Amino acid sequence: MKRRGFIKKLGLGGTVMSVSGALTFPAYSKRLEEEPFKMDFAPHFGMFKNSAPGGLADELKFMADQGFRSLEDNGMLGRSIDDQNLIAKTMEQLNMRMGVFVVDGGDNWKTSLTTGKQEFLDNFLNTCKKSVEVAKRVNAKWMTVVPGFYERRMPIGIQTANVIEALKRGAEIFEPHGLTMVLEPLSDTPELFLRNADQTYMICKAVGSPACKILYDIYHMQRNEGNLIATMQNTWDEIAYIQIGDNPGRKEPGTGEIHYGNVFKFIHEKGFDGILGMEHGNAIPGKEGELALIDAYRKVDVQ
Known part of the structure; x- marks a missing residue:
């Protein structure tokens, strides 16, 4: 294990000298700083709440100390501006990247862009405009749709055509800012319109914009269609973001049936330099589970 610099930690408030001359330490349970992961895994808030109980900045510092280089935060759009600014400032100090947040249109997802109804389209486009402002504030590039x-x-x-037309309008909002909405096929319920990688690939090709790409969530795709590596190969030129979760259970790699060592090897050999979001729970509760999760990612990180 390698420490990245005592002076750097002083600058971040991780270890400071008190008035009495004694050293004080951050709220989290300090471990020696690890080498950065080779793959850009991105945890989310709450994943290390027991090891770093001091709030958003404290948890970000803990993530960075363990070698994580990015964060994703689905609920960023709903956070206060003060919290958004705090997250952005802390991540800048830690040299971390911002992963996805969700373009959350509220009831829009249950009513759907498939209908072609103007009220749902307007809600989606207005949320896209709000997302641009938040993305600028927190230095984000990708937003989940x-x-x-x-x-x-x-x-x-007809439903597919309605979705394509809505996404073209969304792309017109994001593209001038260099932002990308990433479409996520899901397995949560058969009622969802977007469920397969080839379907999402076709829609991205029809929209025809760098602002509309695929979010390939390995957990959801294992549940919906399997054949992960071949499917990623077939849709690779439209994949901009990847998320992780083992199946069954939706926990860290090594807790289910997916051979993440092989999957990550494929992704690495494709030259992927994007973010892999850790969109899953912890298999073991408490601080013990948080440290076990970190170790699980060390085992599957590419060598």
């Missing part, structure tokens, strides 16, 4: 539920009373081709 989910088109919503099937509209059972409409032919699938």
